[in-house]
Amino acid sequence: MKTFLPHILCCLLSTAAASFAQMPAGPVGAPATASAATARTPQPWLQSAVIYEIFPRSFSPAGNLNGVTAKLDQLQQLGVNVLWLMPLHPVGQLQKKGPQGSPYAVRDYYAIDPGYGTKDDLHRLIDEAHRRHMRVIIDIVANHTAFDSVMMSHPDFYKHDAQGKILSPYDWTDVAALDYTNPKLRRYMIDMLLYWAKDFNLDGFRCDAAGEVPTDFWESARRELDHLHPGILMLAEASKPELLRSAFDLDYSWPMMAALNDILQHGQSASSLRTTLAQEAAAFPKQSVHMRMFDDHDEQRALGRYGAAGSLAAAALIFTLDGVPMIYNGMEVSDTTESGAPALFENLKIWWQAGEMRPEFPRYYDFLIALRAHEAALRQGATVWIHNSDEAHVVSYIRRTNEDEMLVAVNLSGTPFRGTLEAAGAWDEVVAPATRQRPNTNEAAPPEASVPAPALPALSLNSFGVRIFHRSLHGAAQPAPSH
Structure with missing residues (x-):
């Protein structure tokens, strides 16, 4: 979810804009303009990470956790090593959108959607992924819940207007905004994160709308998670510099994706990519790590935005620039199945045969992933x-x-x-x-x-x-x- 993205990008990219209007060659983000703060020390293995985002509903014909487990060999052969599972919890039915509802409208943080399977199925998926040397992180939606959430028995957990009505964030009418001024809510949410990390031996969390939740909550949660599971991975759906100081390992490179959209869709100068990355480096703490991507569940598919050739050019960038590359749900075979709203609320499947129609896609992704794995300069140079x-x-x-x-x-x-x-x-x-x-x-x-x-x-x-x-x-x- 990213209705708030334009505001964030505007604030971030205005930082030091004048300093980079005429930018000489050299490393991105000169020390003289970079933030004085230092980011959380990156975990060494993160340099070699390739993240694969999975929408379980669409990833396989079965549309469940066992359908993901059945494809682990395929993902291992591709060369990805961090599997991000979109929300697994039961989807709210009250005020839901579309026939399926949004996976980001969570009814019960402690449960798994029956359509996805059981907790035993998730244990098996994680165990099998670990056996193949792949990490597993799950999506946590901490900013809001469904209106029929089990947490509605605690109305004080939610934000209210002057008339006492529970509020929705932005125009997200299917969800209710949580109120982090309540210390009991904070305790509930941290205990929930500890439950999933401990009971399922998870490797981390991708935190939806992380910039909308107070930073000090994430910092408190991170301290407890580190005590339980040193080395756990925390990915923020945000482009907010303070989140990377101690709470999160990496965030979204939204500025880069916005620049690619401007260049490949609207004909802006290619030099704006370099300017954008320099501004990002200046605004963020030193040693910040960003997830590099140009396609995800919130976007129109890249093939529709950039065309086939433009999509492959963008793929070359995310695998050869700094940061951690991310592949979304079939993009390596040129799948065009939409999943941004309103498609997010439907039961649509990846068309895996797209790779046979456009064989240059699986061939080129194999090449880029192998090249990055082989060349230290692409991972850490x-x-x-x-x-x-x-x-x-x-x-x-x-x-x-x-x-x-x-x-x-x-x-x-x-x-x-x-x-x-x-x-x-x-x-x-x-x-x-x-x-x-x-x-x-x-x-x-x-x-x-x-x-x-x-x-x-x-x-x-x-x-x-x-x-x-x-x-x-x-x-x-x-x-x-x-x-």
């Missing part, structure tokens, strides 16, 4: 933006560690690029395989081919084209970024 000769259409950057560099050039337009970029020397081009290769194998060698590249700085890109290059820095001096 510094990001250095480099100039090119058409920055209205093309973004170019280097991810750099002390050992290696990965150079990435992405054309975010339908105009072919023939020009130059600010890089020279010997590079090897990393080429996606012509046929699908599953990344999750025990092979020592990467599943992509590296070939000597034509001499840079000359470069050509097809419309929405992507080219990726690698070079080792062993024995070579690192070039300084230009200004």
Whole structure:
């Protein structure tokens, strides 16, 4: 849920906007403008995380937890390692929207929707995921409940207007807003989080509308969760800097997605992506981690917004920039099944056969996930933006560690690029395989081919084209970024 998104983006992106109007090449977010605060120390494994968001109702023909468990091998082969399950709780029927109701209108935080199965089914799903070295997090909707929630027996848990009527947040007429000024509500919600973490050995929570719940509540909850389960993952559906100081490990990169929408849908200059990411870095605590995405259950599907070629270009960005990439519910096979409202309230299924119609999608996602897993520079390297000769259409950057560099050039337009970029020397081009290769194998060698590249700085890109290059820095001096 993100009716409040435009206000958040406006506030965030106005921060230091003038400072980045003319931005030189160099790392995103110079220390002189970055927030003085430091984010919660990221868990080391998070650098290698690839999150997969699952809407259980639509993910399989069965539409339940066992349908997810049956596809764990498929998800493991894809190379994802964090499974985010959208809300599993019973859906409210009072004032519900559509025939199915919203999964974000929760009737009972301690129960599982009977249509999804039983608690034993969830235990089995989590155990089987752990056996495959995948973590599982579940969606928690802490800002509001359904109007027929079991918590309505405590009317003091809710916000009321002057006439005593329980309020809905925004225009979300199917849900009732919780009142976090009540310490008894806070205790109830923390105990509920502890229940799921302890009894189900969960690896964490994705917290819906996290920015609408007081930050000090999340900080209190995090302290108790850390005591119970050190290393638990907390993902905030928010773009609110203070949440990353101690409560959450990562949040939504809404500014990046908004920039991609402006570029790929409305023709804004590709250079605005770089500006947006620099503003984000300046506004947030140092070492903040963001979930990079361009599709989720709140959006029109990316294929409809960006087209097939634009969607693949966007995928290249989220897997080669810093942060944690997220795949939503079949996007790796180019599924176009809508799930944003009002589709969220229907019983619609992923059309998995879309991958046979557009085989370039599963092939390219396999390639990107394997490349990120193989190249430390893509997971933990510094990001250095480099100039090119058409920055209205093309973004170019280097991810750099002390050992290696990965150079990435992405054309975010339908105009072919023939020009130059600010890089020279010997590079090897990393080429996606012509046929699908599953990344999750025990092979020592990467599943992509590296070939000597034509001499840079000359470069050509097809419309929405992507080219990726690698070079080792062993024995070579690192070039300084230009200004």
